[in-house]
Structure formats: C-alpha cells, structure tokens
Amino acid sequence: MQLHEQFIVDSQGxxxxxxxxxxxYQQLKQQLKKHSASAKPVAGKNRQEPLSVFLDHNKKxxxxxxxxxxxxxxxxxxxxxxxx
Amino acid sequence: xxxxxxxxxxxxxxxxxxxxxxxxxRLIRESGKQGYVISLLNIQEILFVLxxxxxxxxxxxxxxxxxxxxxxxxxxxxxxxxxxxxxxxIGYRHINDCLHTAIAEExxxxxxxxxxxxxxxxxxxxxxxxxxx
Numbered sequence: 645m646q647l648h649e650q651f652i653v654d655s656q657g658x659x660x661x662x663x664x665x666x667x668x669y670q671q672l673k674q675q676l677k678k679h680s681a682s683a684k685p686v687a688g689k690n691r692q693e694p695l696s697v698f699l700d701h702n703k704k705x706x707x708x709x710x711x712x713x714x715x716x717x718x719x720x721x722x723x724x725x726x727x728x
Numbered sequence: 729x730x731x732x733x734x735x736x737x738x739x740x741x742x743x744x745x746x747x748x749x750x751x752x753x754r755l756i757r758e759s760g761k762q763g764y765v766i767s768l769l770n771i772q773e774i775l776f777v778l779x780x781x782x783x784x785x786x787x788x789x790x791x792x793x794x795x796x797x798x799x800x801x802x803x804x805x806x807x808x809x810x811x812x813x814x815x816x817x818i819g820y821r822h823i824n825d826c827l828h829t830a831i832a833e834e835x836x837x838x839x840x841x842x843x844x845x846x847x848x849x850x851x852x853x854x855x856x857x858x859x860x861x
Contacts (some may be wrong), residue, residue: 658852659852691760691764691798691799692760694794694797694798694799695756695757695760695764695798696760697794697797698756698794698795698797698798699740699753699756699757701790701791701794702740702741702753703753705741705742705743705787705791706743707741707742707743707778707781707783707787709742709744709781709783710781710782711744713780713781715738715739715742715744715745715777715781716735716738716739716745716748716842718738718777718780718781719734719735719738719739719773719777719842719843720735720842720843720845720846
C-alpha cells in the first residue's frame with residue numbers, strides 16, 4: 645500500500661504530525677485491524693522453557709570480560725554499519 | 729510480542745553493568761508471559777560482541793545453543809526491502825538497526841533497546857512502539 649502522506653513539522657523541521665488522504669487512512673485502519681486479528685499467540689510453554697534455561701545459565705555465566713571494554717558501547721557499534 | 733535489540737540480550741548475558749544486567753534479564757523474563765521475539769540477526773550480533781570480548785569459544789558455543797532454542801526469526805527480502813526504505817529515510821546509516829526494526833515490525837508490536845542515539849531516529853518512521861531504556 646502506497647501512502648501519500650504529508651507531514652506537519654515544528655520550527656526545527658522535526659516531524660510532528662501526519663496528514664493522510666482519507667481513503668488511505670481507511671485502508672490503513674483496515675490493515676491494522678486485520679493484522680491485529682491475525683496476531684500470533686503469546687509464547688507457548690515450549691518457548692517458555694528454553695527461555696528459563698537461557699536465563700538460568702545467565703546467572704551462572706562468569707565471563708572474564710576486559711573491564712576497559714564498555715559492553716553497551718560495543719553492542720551499539722555492531723549496529724553502526726554505514727553504507728555511505 | 730516484544731522484540732529485544734541485541735544490546736538487551738548482550739547485557740543479559742554479560743555481567744558488566746550490573747544495573748543493565750539485572751534490568752535486561754528481568755525484561756526478558758517478563759516477556760515470556762506476553763511473547764518474545766529473537767532474530768538470527770540478534771544472534772549474529774551477540775556472537776560478534778562475545779568474540780570481541782574474547783569470551784572462550786566453548787562458552788560462546790553454549791550461548792549459541794541456548795539462543796537457537798528460542799526459535800529465532802530469520803529475515804528475508806521483504807524485511808531487507810523495508811530496512812532499505814527506513815535507511816533511505818534516515819540517511820543510509822545504521823542499516824542493522826533498520827533491519828531490526830523491519831523484523832520487529834513483522835513479528836511484534838514493541839521493540840526494546842538501550843540504543844537511544846540510533847533508535848530515536850527510527851521512532852518517527854515506524855508504527856512500532858520503541859522503548860528506549
């Protein structure tokens with residue numbers, strides 16, 4: 645579905661609101677309703693168990709991590725791939 | 729369903745920042761009730777970080793085994809195409825974050841991350857609820 649949206653921006657040019665043609669708005673609402681109706685159920689018991697195992701292992705893991713390395717910064721860097 | 733960015737998973741595995749370690753484990757545990765999503769992209773990034781941290785190969789293998797049991801979602805051309813659209817809108821940077829967002833859009837309604845700098849830009853471009861910790 646192609647949207648012909650228009651934006652209302654603040655004095656800094658930051659997008660604040662969206663204006664959509666009414667028929668596109670109606671289609672969007674229908675799609676959201678459809679998507680909501682087909683939403684998958686919550687994690688079943690078979691997915692809870694491996695999650696519990698993972699979390700239990702996390703309590704026991706004792707990685708000798710170099711204290712000079714900022715783990716969170718490293719985690720951010722992995723996302724920081726630039727194409728240009 | 730909740731999709732966690734890789735930094736949440738990494739902080740849950742690695743105990744360095746105690747506050748984040750406890751918070752991420754709590755959030756992941758709580759997500760078991762409402763449904764969680766992990767992707768192969770998450771796992772790839774987690775392994776990359778553990779390698780950078782010089783964690784023993786055997787220990788990384790154990791983490792990988794645990795994560796593969798969580799039924800990770802793969803991405804396909806559809807998500808890459810969507811990631812490309814998002815990347816185009818934010819200036820063709822942070823393509824992995826765009827791909828995380830596209831995968832999360834497909835499988836969940838909430839994305840949780842510690843990465844304020846990059847996901848703040850994406851908040852305006854997606855109907856996902858992006859929670860920045």
